[in-house]
Amino acid sequence: MATSVHLCDQLRDGALDFALARLGPGENQLEAQEIATEPLSLVVRRGHPLLLQPRITVDDLLRHDWVMGDDETLLTQTVLSRLAELRLPIPQRRISTSSFLFTLALLNQTDAIAPLATPVVDSLSGNPSVPFVSLPIDLGLTVASFSIVTRGGSHLTPAAQRLVDAILTLADIRRDSAHKRP
Numbered sequence: 001m002a003t004s005v006h007l008c009d010q011l012r013d014g015a016l017d018f019a020l021a022r023l024g025p026g027e028n029q030l031e032a033q034e035i036a037t038e039p040l041s042l043v044v045r046r047g048h049p050l051l052l053q054p055r056i057t058v059d060d061l062l063r064h065d066w067v068m069g070d071d072e073t074l075l076t077q078t079v080l081s082r083l084a085e086l087r088l089p090i091p092q093r094r095i096s097t098s099s100f101l102f103t104l105a106l107l108n109q110t111d112a113i114a115p116l117a118t119p120v121v122d123s124l125s126g127n128p129s130v131p132f133v134s135l136p137i138d139l140g141l142t143v144a145s146f147s148i149v150t151r152g153g154s155h156l157t158p159a160a161q162r163l164v165d166a167i168l169t170l171a172d173i174r175r176d177s178a179h180k181r182p
Contacts, residue, residue, distance in 0.1 A: 032147035040141035041134035
């Protein structure tokens, strides 16, 4: 597990056969087959004061600390860009960390908010013993598509191709089931 930039560097160097990553602009040595976009949810601890409100506004959100990565991270850029598109102010009370575990610890011990990948949140919050839930507010936060990335013009080994095929099949199944939800 690493950043898309690092994974693509390793791919170009031949250290990897393929990567699940996002291509940067102007990339011409690598090819990408899109898998999916990644929606984000705003996550808090169970018992957070915002969960007691009948309706949550953006102003309510901005009164709390937000836990995000540095400004250069894709998730943070996505959140800040989307807020700008909506002509909303950026969170002034931000705690910056690249650690997922530290993010969860802060959420668990404080009234902070963190934007996290919705599939991760869904897998966590489905269990009542897990102390995290999504806030019932949708700001339309979606991270750019991620893809199966390979070196341009190269052929995967049979084993790597089987793994890529399995990933694509799973992505198709998930996409189909998402479209069937009411």
